[in-house]
Amino acid sequence: xKRPQRRGPSRGFRGxxxxxxxxxxxxxxxxxxxxxxxxxxxxxxxxxxAQAADLALTITPAAEQAIQTWVRTAATxxxxxxxxxxxxxxxxxxxxxxxxxxxxxxxxxxxxxxQAKITRVTARADRVVVEATLTARGPGSDAPYLLEIVAxxxxxxxxxxxxxxxxxxxxxxxxxxxxxxYMPTEIHTGLQGELYTQVLHGLEAGEEVVTFGSFFVDAEYxxxxxxxxxxxMGNEHQHH
Numbered sequence: 001x002k003r004p005q006r007r008g009p010s011r012g013f014r015g016x017x018x019x020x021x022x023x024x025x026x027x028x029x030x031x032x033x034x035x036x037x038x039x040x041x042x043x044x045x046x047x048x049x050a051q052a053a054d055l056a057l058t059i060t061p062a063a064e065q066a067i068q069t070w071v072r073t074a075a076t077x078x079x080x081x082x083x084x085x086x087x088x089x090x091x092x093x094x095x096x097x098x099x100x101x102x103x104x105x106x107x108x109x110x111x112x113x114x115q116a117k118i119t120r121v122t123a124r125a126d127r128v129v130v131e132a133t134l135t136a137r138g139p140g141s142d143a144p145y146l147l148e149i150v151a152x153x154x155x156x157x158x159x160x161x162x163x164x165x166x167x168x169x170x171x172x173x174x175x176x177x178x179x180x181x182y183m184p185t186e187i188h189t190g191l192q193g194e195l196y197t198q199v200l201h202g203l204e205a206g207e208e209v210v211t212f213g214s215f216f217v218d219a220e221y222x223x224x225x226x227x228x229x230x231x232x233m234g235n236e237h238q239h240h
Contacts, residue, residue: 058212065158067193075147093128095151158196174210
């Protein structure tokens with residue numbers, strides 16, 4: 001009669017045993033396990049108060065702003081001394097409406113600025129003829145004028161143009177997550193005005209972004225990320 005052969009632990013038992021071993025050793029090395037398994041976050045860069053003062057760093061909250069496009073064109077002054085006439089292409093002409101504010105300068109001298117209002121807009125083939133009436137009579141010389149027309153596009157969540165860094169087709173801003181620490185954040189933009197750019201995605205109202213000084217913060221972040229030691233701003237002000 002054959003003696004029954006001993007069988008090793010079943011697969012189920014071996015799996016349970018392995019699980020118990022893992023559970024036993026995990027607490028001793030839990031911190032390193034968490035470090036390897038937690039999702040990585042985009043690092044931030046730090047700028048202390050002394051550095052911020054040196055750079056005149058300016059922080060501005062994302063907020064609803066009036067987006068304005070300034071249409072600039074050459075114009076001529078009619079004999080009356082009160083009406084400027086200009087021609088625009090179809091794209092720029094589509095932004096101009098009767099009643100919009102404008103201002104004008106003589107090209108030969110910007111020492112005098114004349115306030116004006118758009119009083120007529122006429123489409124002619126692929127061009128748009130615009131007339132602006134000055135609030136005061138202009139000098140009766142033949143010198144051409146530069147006419148700047150303010151086209152209001154509406155109010156939108158926006159940040160100052162100076163806050164945006166364009167990089168490989170992306171638009172980056174540095175968001176202050178807590179005082180002195182700034183994180184690069186990609187935003188999707190809409191209308192770009194003279195002073196502000198519309199934010200479609202990537203920021204919430206009230207989030208603070210670096211405006212003046214954003215390029216310095218960007219340089220500091222990239223240098224530190226590449227292993228460049230204490231960063232472009234030097235280490236004399238670093239807190240340890």
